[in-house]
Amino acid sequence: MMRIVIDMQGAQGSNRQRGIGRYSLSIALAVARHRGKNEIILALNGLLPDTIEPIRIAFEGLLPQENIRVWQSPGPVCHLDPGNDWRRKTGELLYEAFLASLEPDLVLVSSLFEGLGDDAITSIGSLSSAFPTAVILYDLIPLIHPHPFLDNPVIKRWYENKIGHLRRAGLLLAISESSRQEAVRHLDFPDTDVVNISTAAEPHFKPMQISAEREAEIRSRYGLNRPFVMYTGGIDYRKNMEGLIRAYALLPEALRAAHQLAVVCSIHPPDRTTLETLAAKQGLKAGELVLTGFVSEDDLIALYNLCKLFDFPSWHEGFGLPALEAMSCGRAVIASNTSSIPEVIGRTDALFDPRNDSSIAAKIAEVLSNDNFRAALERHGIEQARHFSWDASGKQAIAACEKWHEARKPAAHPVPARRPKLAYISPLPPERSGISDYSAELLPELARHYEIDVIVAQDAVADPWIKANCAIRDVKWLRAHSRHYDRILYHFGNSAFHRHMFRLLEEIPGIVVLHDFFLSGIISHLEITEYRPYAWAEALYQSHGYAAMQRRFAEADAGDVVWHYPCNFQVLQNALGVTVHAENSRRLATQWYGKDTAKDWAVIPHMRVFARDIDRAKARAALKLDDKAFVVCSFGLLGPHKLNHRLLSAWLASSLARDPDCVLVFVGENNGGAYGQQITEAIARSGLQQRIRITGWADMEVFRRYLEAADIGVQLRTLSRGETSGTVLDCMNYGLATIINANGSMADVPDEGVWKLPDLFDDKQLVEALETLRRDPLMRRHLGERARHIVLKQHDPRACADQYAAFIEKTYDDNAAGVPGLVRAATEVEPALPADSKGWLMLAEAIAFSIRPNFMPRQLFVDVSELVKRDSKSGIQRVVRSILRELLLHPPEGWRIEPVYATTQEQGYRYARRFTAGFLGCLPPKPLPPHAMPDDVIEFQAGDMFLGLDLQQHIVARQKMFYRRLRNHGVTVKFVVYDLLPALVPQFFTAGATQYHHGWLETVAESDGVICISKAVADEMASWMRDHGPQRLRPPAIRWFHLGADIKASAPTHGLPENADTVLEIIRSTPSFLMVGTLEPRKAHAQALAAFELLWAEGIAANLVIVGRRGWMVDSLISHLRHHPEAGKRLFWLEGISDECLEKIYAASTCLLCPSEGEGFGLPLIEAAQHGLPVLARDIPVFREVAGEHAFYFSGLAPQELADSIKRWLALKAEDKAPLSGGMPRLTWEQSARELLVASKLLSSILPSTERTGA
Template identity: 35%
Template sequence: MRIVLDLQGCQSVSRLRGIGRYSLALAKAIVRNAGNHEVWIALNDLFPGTVEGIRASFEGLLPDERIVVYSLPRFSVYQGDSDWRNVAAVFIREHAIAELEPDLVHISSLFEGYVDESISSVKTFDQDTLVAVTLYDLIPFLNPEKYLTDVGFKKHYYSKIEALKRADLLLAISGYCGEEAVRELGIAQERIANISSAVSENFVIHALTDVERRALHGRYGITRPFVMTTGIVEPRKNLEGLIVAYAKLPSKLRKQHQLFMVCQATEINRTKLFDLAAENGLAQDDLVLSGYVNDADLVALYQSCELFVFPSLHEGFGLPALEAMACGAAVIGSAATSIPEVIGRDDAMFNPLDLKQMADMMQRGLSDNEYRQSLLANAAVQVPKFSWDATGRRALDAFEKAMAAHGRRDRPIGIDAALALPTAPDAIADSRFSALSSAESRYRKLVTALTTLNLPVSDADLIASADVIASNQRTGRMPQLLVDVSVLCEIDAKSGIQRVTRAIARKLLELPPSGWEVRLVRLDRSVMVYRYANKFMHEFNLGPRGVSDEDDWVDSAQGDVFLGLDLVADCVPAAEGWFAAQRRRGIKVYFIVYDLLPVAQPEWFPGFIAAVFPPWLTTLSTVADGLICISRAVADDLRAWLDANGSERLRDLKLGYFHLGADIENSQPSIGLPDNSAEVLTALRSRPTFVMVGTVEPRKGHLQAFAAFEQLWTENVDVNLVIVGKAGWGVDDLVKRLEAHVDQNERFFWLQGISDEYLEKIYEVSSCLLAASLGEGFGLPLIEAAQKGLPIIARDIPVFREVAGDHVFFFTGNHANDLASAIKAWVVLQKEGREPASTGMPWMTWQESTEQLERVMFEAEWYGRWINSLPAAAKP
């Protein structure tokens, strides 16, 4: 059975109350105990701030792709059925959930939507799918003069009662609650299941030291042993009755104790309660009122109270009594509605309207130690009867019975599985066609329903509704891998990152991951929103792709993946809203991290780059699901940076790495040779030639290298130095030296902006690659040199060790003499045939590199995770 849990009760204002806690705990219990059933969760995108927390709550319990965020058009808070947008939102929500092809939908909180943008309905648009609703109580229905005084809310509430009656199944949180539904609403008993309730796993006995106890009591103004209760200030909670009953205790007993109420009273209500206490002879410090109490303190207060009293007149379940018992409190309570089911002991119950009886029972609980110990013993027996797993299993059992009662059987195979089968028997093929027909039928039904509403509607409302309907449609859609080429499609600087972006983008387009559509995308910097890079994609000349020639806005949906392949460090923070919206909707967001050098060594880079990198990394640590580095060394650096600077997260951040490819011919290489290429190549063949490849910039080690070769030439060591790379930043003085050097085009050659074709020929005539860089993300020139069998001298840094192993000659030191000595030592080894051979160095083609990247993204070959820095107490 495919079960969809509508968890708006964990998104609306109810998330801060008992309904939200119950909704989340029940959903988790259903997921834990689902067995062969397929559970999905549906969330409303009009509550964007709640989505990530709910996803975090189910991490490790439910695949993230099973948490669906449906889109709704914005609408005015409660306008009822007289407003087109409200009615449209009802239809669109039911259609969006129907797109998941559920067998049964469970609504955790039906009575939402009067003061916020919750939308809950039962069989308004989709009359076929079974609907179950949690029933907490009927208190407003039974007491309209107290709770339904607002005309608008009264209409809203009664409309929900009618919806409740249409539900196929009610999950009552207590036996009494179910009996009320039968008695007051005329709902058949067989449509109601008592699934009960339980306490959070936080509510258990913890050892309290004397110091902790004194600090706890001091925070809340408690100075003596105390009698405790919890409940908001409203008539049914009967707090006034408890105050009067407490005042009836013997004077000596009152002086030994305080009455402590966790009630979050307004200033007006505080005054009323204190006045009532004074009128009944209580001293100023006999009554202590508290506002909000966090769970940790609430557990400690339950545990340290002398007696917990629950005097409520009407409860759907009576959770505070069970919480107190679970924390080791002696509990007595009202013999009303569902409370006896919770406490489970007749001589611990009192008539909540008989204040003398309530006082007598409190006196016994405080004075009779044997009785008090028996209450504690009863709690130890009673509490284990209530567990969320048992409640979840009861809900699942009720779902199965509802399915059976309606003559429905579990589907033999999920529609997603059927669509994924490479070959399918006729029966499956028929089901595919049926599913597609069903989706088309649903869509046409929705359009008809919306266009025939006899209510005023604007063009803007119609456009907004069409947009969200499109985003909710799921059937027949192939997931997209959205590959960012924002910089490359504007200007190809032919630098290392552009070469990587071009090569991997090409390989992904040539051979997409199975079941995926690869689309190139670019950031529209005018609005910080992504467009398809269709025009640029056509430049790869890979044949027709069936996409527009225009760069339309990206149309993403749950299940898509965004890959930040290009480096757009200056704009990603400004586009954080777009990325956050994608993640809320279930699009996985991954970024490639090439290196952390601009934050580790900002002096090596122009001020602009050094300035944009820290906010870029901070944004990535906030909006990404995973960061994929181009080497293990970079991944280790990234983890260290995150430990020191990472953002607070509700879910762990996945960290991965892959290695770059090195087959230049498969990275769409540039071609062309300058007129003097033959003369240059002849000169390079004439003596041992050392080649450096990379932009001339501070971190590449050109300054040390050139000084080392000047020393060698002074010592009459007959060698060439070739620098392949454009002039970069921070090296103005070095550039002047290079351009004016006496050995220019004799023993020293500086080749700027050359093609990949020319670079290949330079490799062929060179004797050794010199990799003097002080820091790299990968070190692609080492691989390219090894492919040609070119020996290598490299600085001893972690990433070069990772890439090259024992296949290069390593040097250390930052002075010219250090490198000059290393070169002379290498020359001696080379003459003796003992220099390290690069030919055994492992390397990948760009196809293999791309496949390794795909395995990280799609087969979870992650290196590790960066653990959340958010304190556990702050997580849902």
């Protein structure tokens, strides 16, 4: 299986409307259709944005949209303008770096000869030869015939430059055998590296019946009033138009009088004049030569079908597609006997010598006068055309690529003349860190491969070898001289010795040796010690998203959060390569960040210098251990995660405790807390203090003596955080029979070298292991010998250093075409650009845009532009708050939720980090440091999704171009649509609002999907799209979901007005009808108020409670409400109350009144149902959809009609017959958010737990 990246610029550049453009698209489609197990990725040039959507449409359903990748270079770059030279050259580097970042097995360039007059960029081997390249070869005509094609020096320079690139291609796919031969002959390509994949005519070129009307219309339009001889295929020197006209003039006059010669193609005025002058000079009469000019594709097919003879007199072709198209249409075709044309025609008696006018004329005359011959040619044409098809070409292209790829041998890497210079960044002795000792051991071996400078953030280095052999530099020096190093190597661990490395790695990327997978300890330390305030919260967000960050502030014990989250994402992302010491770290990476995260990581085992001269007797004597004693040792600092208590209790439960010869020694410092105390007490209780020891801190000498003296080593772990255990290796190195449990990286120790218990073992298993090994000295010996063999083979420092060198070299080799290599190459481009030029800014942006970071989870950008600015507490804002909170705290697997916002002042979106931190209650007591959680410009990539959740019509309309940019680059853009009311019922809205809404809808209609908040709105949207939406080949999918209603989960607002108790008491005391929603005309507050005035006039006791902010076009209503005689008695308008207050009012009311004439959903209905509040609603589709049979409906716009309905409802209620709302189906916000994700196609199905409550 191969990954083939097809550069589609042939179908994007100025040739896209010509043969090369069509060929590029058709062959790519054919290759994609016949890809088999191969993966196809299309590479598109973002400098040609208008061409992207048509290509996406062409491949819709054939390739995932994510496989269409866009890169962008600073522009313009066209070759004609010498001012573009720097941009073009850096563009070539960027283009190749982009292709390399896709990790292709082969790049297929659809057309290399692009970019003369447009912004296409093609190159081979300018930056790197890391990937092989195949090129579609159309012809080498300018190379073979420099005159007149290369007479222009600018064009000659461009062409020669492209030929230089072409020579660096590995494989050429020629469109004909003739072109293939030209490559072998003129470029000196090996015969095996040039393959003819041929070409084909599009299937719509076929024989067809042209109706008499259509024929008459076409003939009239182009002045064709007789049978005609046709030519098409452009006008240039090699097309031999002059020869054709001269030959036509040689025909007998009668034959000419009965026919016309039609040249069917666009023609520039000077060429037209030349040809018409020539025709007149040759004696052609008016009307005998017809120059049609440009014809449409439909007309071209018709003209093929109408011509009597097709003549193709070109001297030189790469293929000769017009001849094949004419044959496909069933026409008699005659053509030149040169270059590729004979293989297209397939019949020698249809050929002529194009340089001999008489030969052309004779063949024309023969066909026109001999009906049988012409008929034979027509039959032959149909038959011959069948030999050419896109499917066949696609299969041949795939087969050629596969065959060539299999046969290709990877290039051998040259051995560098000198050792590369390496900056080694690690704590070193005398720092008391395991990693510093490790480095001291590794450096002498690594120095065989590199000239090493050590970079430290410590006052002095103690190791004599390092002092003698390495330059010792500080961090500042590295920052100033990073360019001097060929390689950079960082050692990261979870301790404060590494705190300076995080920023440094961001600035100067290098390879990371990750000794501990979890870096949460050091990161939290940076925050707690205020070395970097807010660093931990930010790292939690960067590594694990907002949910993890929220846990850091919500959890009572922050230690649990340190323990749970690794917080190492940014180190992994900034690293050029990562090496770890055990497979376990790779597993953890996959578990936390996805399956491909660790695919390129190296696993280099921990090192151990092979232990020699082990003197057991001497060690025992020194330690005062009896020679016949059976000594079980556990090495390392005591602690709960080392399970020392488990070993102690198992040892005490075993026969070893009863055997006076058996000794248990904990070699290390006891835990200083309660755990250590418990261990000490347990030993005391056992009464075996003489045989159970804790040595306390042991220096290397004592430590080694115990290793020499022991019979068994027991090293247990639980809750490993990805660190590797050096003590297990120590035990194995000294040939101890070692008992371990399969926790964390210890699971990766080879089974044959240790006694491996399950991760969650029970005491019996440990007792059995101890007793068996006590009983069986032979087993102990064999286990020890195998362990030593493993250490010798796999952990030898020399072998490990060799593995480091191999990995470092491979990584830097791979990165030669990555961002670091690209940066270096770009700064060397001539002519040099001044450092302060804006070109560098543009290049930096283009690099960041085109080349993905190491690994990046897919992002769901949630637009909260309005909420960021202000919480207007409208219904839509409540939806936004609720959905956003659910998405943030329960993100779909594999997705990162990122709230974003835009303004009208800028193009593009920013991350809403500061807002979201506040929204989730993640702000520290002190103000946020200025550098923390910056609202950066969003970084997006193909496969991400943008969800327009908030409603900010004018911002959305302003960002129209940005959405196009997102879509062009493979980001799916979808919008939540709450309603179309301003478009459907404009009388209820101000003119400005309607205009904004139209602008917004037009933008939404260009998106990939629309998710409506009800089926009713979805139906209206579909109808609007049919009537007003743009005609699109990829129309937006229209789906719907329902809203949730649990106010508690909607990030509710709090607070009660001063008179709340009084008002609530009045509401409870009398039947109260509650209206919830902004005061605006469509909500029919005026009708409701008038209806209640009628009821009050009749003496009916009822309250009208209106909750909602003042909207628009309601001045008279507001005035009426404020000055109403019943205001504060039976009429209440509560403006801008909190969610908490609204909850209480729902609970106190008797009925929810919804007379609104149009709604997107009707959230109050659901909220009322939650409180068991009956519903009286207008009979409109959306209320029927939401409430079904669980509401009482009314119709009519007159106050009396509503008053009557209220009376009917009161009567029904009195009889207990009013419909109850409790059974109304409803969702929680969690369920609603999940429905939204399903509608967005982010989740494949609704989980069973999201079934609706209620009905």
